[in-house]
Amino acid sequence: MISGCCNIYNFSDLSSFPLTTGIYSVSGCANAKNLVGQVKRVDGGMRGRWMEHRRNLIGNNHSNQIIQNSFNIHSGDCFKFVLLEECSVDKIDDREKYWINYLQSDSKANGWNMRDG
Numbered sequence: 001m002i003s004g005c006c007n008i009y010n011f012s013d014l015s016s017f018p019l020t021t022g023i024y025s026v027s028g029c030a031n032a033k034n035l036v037g038q039v040k041r042v043d044g045g046m047r048g049r050w051m052e053h054r055r056n057l058i059g060n061n062h063s064n065q066i067i068q069n070s071f072n073i074h075s076g077d078c079f080k081f082v083l084l085e086e087c088s089v090d091k092i093d094d095r096e097k098y099w100i101n102y103l104q105s106d107s108k109a110n111g112w113n114m115r116d117g
Contacts, residue, residue, distance in 0.1 A: 007083040017047035022086040023095050026053060030074045034105040035067055035112040038096045040089050050081045067112045
């Protein structure tokens with residue numbers, strides 16, 4: 001889990017999510033792995049993206065089978081949505097790569113990212 005830097009939201013928490021663009025992480029508490037992603041769309045912002053992740057995980061239909069398997073084993077209570085950074089769309093690709101590299105979330109030992117951004 002990322003400590004001291006960010007806004008952290010529980011799996012079931014939707015009301016306080018920001019409607020902004022930026023970089024996020026889905027973090028699992030059982031294994032401390034992260035999936036780093038970006039939100040470019042303004043409609044729904046981070047809240048919309050988290051709702052999409054939740055819907056896919058609950059429906060056993062997430063595109064990343066590794067995070068889906070972890071969810072199936074540990075349940076939603078073990079997952080957090082972390083707002084790593086709000087940023088403009090023109091910087092979003094570079095910032096996503098930065099966070100994937102910083103958290104090493106593209107390595108099997110540390111994360112669920114399939115590529116470096």
